[in-house]
Amino acid sequence: MAKKALIAMSGGVDSSVAAYLMKEAGYDCIGVTMKLYDNEDIGMEREKTCCSLSDIEDARSVCVKLGIPYYVFNFKDDFKEKVIDNFISCYQKGMTPNPCIECNRHLKFEHLYKRAKALHCDVIVTGHYAKVVQDEQGYHLLKGVDETKDQSYVLYSLTEEQLAHTCFPLGDYTKAEIRKIAEEQGFFNAHKHDSQDICFIPDGDYMAFIEKTTGKKSEPGDFVNQEGEIVGQHKGYYGYTIGQRKGLGISAPKPYYVTEICPEENKVILGSNEDLFKTDLIADDFNWIEELAEDEVVKARIRYHQAEKEATAKKNPDGTVAIHFLEPQRAITKGQAVVLYRDKHVVGGGTIKNTNL
Template identity: 80%
Template sequence: MGKKALIAMSGGVDSSVAAYLMKEAGYDCIGVTMKLYDNEDIGMEQEKTCCSLSDIEDARSVAVKLGIPYYVFNFKADFKEKVIDNFIESYRCGMTPNPCIECNRHLKFAHLWQKARELQCDVVVTGHYARITEDGQGYHLLKGKDSAKDQSYVLYSLTQEQLAHTCFPLGGYTKEEIRRIAEEQGFFNAAKKDSQDICFIPDGDYRSFIEKTTGQSSQPGDFVDKDGNVLGTHKGYYCYTIGQRRGLGISAPQSLYVTEIRPEENKVVLGSNDDLFHSHLTADNFNWIEEVRPDEVIKARIRYHQVEKEATARVTQDGRVEVDFLEPQRAITKGQSVVLYRGDAVVGGGRIIE
């Protein structure tokens, strides 16, 4: 009896080709779409988000073309608790979260894997651009071949057990090659645009989303400098992120940037570009995929599409991880993730808390 694969299908070209590649590799495939929210819940038109009825029909039509079973799983309650509520709470705490990481951690590689086991599948398959290898010592998570599409940064939470039962068939391809395969197979979504990074806020208006979801309006407060001098009035501290320059509404002789957010005081600190550079950060909720020596110079990435920079990392007594960069980094932001690399391999990652 052949191996079975559960394919997470969003209706986009990447997951569609992932399903095709797994079938070509001899797997008995089942296509599934995770229903994460209703479009009405987030105030968006159906065609603008990745959970729309049209996307479900797109995924279903590809599954029919491939001749594989297809299901829709209702994960709305889990998504609200693990992703949306976490997103809102993070902003309220003065952080800038990355909900894609939480969705991968809790939905795609936890709840979806549970469904895979119920359906007696051997692997969960997604359209991420990353690679997994195994060398007898354990499993390794590597960057995707296409550096412009590499998604290893948002996958650092994968455990050894999850890596053993996960497959990323697109990892060795470029985006152009994937679209070409889709065209060759006659997939109607071959030229479909990529989905938004944050699927439940496709217009990027975090403030309106938080206010509508919570029923509470943001409270204005003081913009201050690092000495506490009042510079103006902000619209609500969670409307801003570290490094932001535009949209402050303050006239000053030199450019001002958001350098700190103080939710307990409802204040946003502004400063110069030089004030944004720091060499040290602390992270929690850290997941280690590979070992690292305290004195080993590795590389670290503090946001999704950033080139990694040389750093060292050490674990503190309370389990947190301290990262020290060899050169100061701009706009280290609480709530984002720091991901450590050794070459193309992900060493581990966690949430930046200070």
């Protein structure tokens, strides 16, 4: 009897080819789209977001072509609680979150995983560019072969059980190869644009989104330099992020950069580019996929698609992880993820909690 696979489909080329590859591998496939929020009915354009009504029809069309069943699961309440509300809360705390990580953690590999089990599926499948491999030590998460598309950074939260029941069929392909497969199979979305930015804020205006969602206007406050002197007024602290230079509206002999955000005092600290470099951070909510030897030097990434840098990691008694970079890193930002790598293997990752060590 063929194994069953639940394919998470967004209507894009990646998930469409993932479904095709799993069917070719002999799996009994079911295509599903997670309805996460309303978009076209509140004026969002299809080209700037995902999970739109048109995207649902695109995914359904691919499933019809492949001859597999297709369903839409309503996860809007869960998405609001786990992703949107968390996103707003993080910004209000002076952090810069990565909602894609939370969506993967709570929606794709928790709620959708539970649905897959209820449907007696053996694996859950997504169009991520990453790999899962098994050896005598267990299951491992690896980078995809296409370094320019690798998405292992946003998947670090996967547990051993989830990895054992997850498949990333695109991990051994480049993006160009995936589009070619889509062309050969006659998929009309072979050259569909990838979704960009945060899916529920397609215009990138985080402050306007937070104000609209909470019904509260942001309060202006002070820009303060490294000496504690007021040098200007900000429009609302959660409209800024660490390392930001543009949009400050301050004239000064040397460029100012955002170096710290202080929500309790409603102030934003400014400094020079040199003030942005630090060697240490504390991460919490850490998920270990592989064991790490004491004083082992690994590579660490503190931002999606940023170059990895050599670092060491130490587990603290309270469950947090102290990470020390061998060279200072620019703009380490609270709320972002730090992910550790050993060659192509993901060792683990967590959320940056503090950098003022």
